[in-house]
Amino acid sequence: MNVTEYFALAGIKTxxxxxxxxxxxxxxxxxxxxxxxxxxxxxxxxxxxxxxxNFERILTWVLELERSGQVKRAEAMRGWLTSAEPWVTAxx
Numbered sequence: 001m002n003v004t005e006y007f008a009l010a011g012i013k014t015x016x017x018x019x020x021x022x023x024x025x026x027x028x029x030x031x032x033x034x035x036x037x038x039x040x041x042x043x044x045x046x047x048x049x050x051x052x053x054n055f056e057r058i059l060t061w062v063l064e065l066e067r068s069g070q071v072k073r074a075e076a077m078r079g080w081l082t083s084a085e086p087w088v089t090a091x092x
Contacts, residue, residue: 022053027061030077038073041080055081 004017020028026049033041046055059081066074 022049023057026053027058030058030062030080031071034076034080035071035073046081046083 001019001021002016003019004014007014007017029041029044033039059078062071062074062077062081065071071077
């Protein structure tokens with residue numbers, strides 16, 4: 001996402017500033033903690049962010065990566081995204 005205008009509002013002059021969408025940032029968080037480290041996602045739960053993040057978009061990415069064999073813990077990633085319970089843990 002282009003966030004250059006937000007930097008300009010803060011008085012920071014730059015040509016271009018790009019950052020991840022909410023969905024991409026959450027996917028990266030899940031990938032790092034669940035897929036790579038097999039640990040609980042720290043400090044954030046789905047209910048904290050479900051009003052601004054499109055979980056269906058992330059679920060689609062997880063499914064695509066699972067089908068192509070690029071993730072092993074897709075079930076745990078989906079579990080985190082669809083859980084209403086706090087403190088969802090990764091598979092053991």
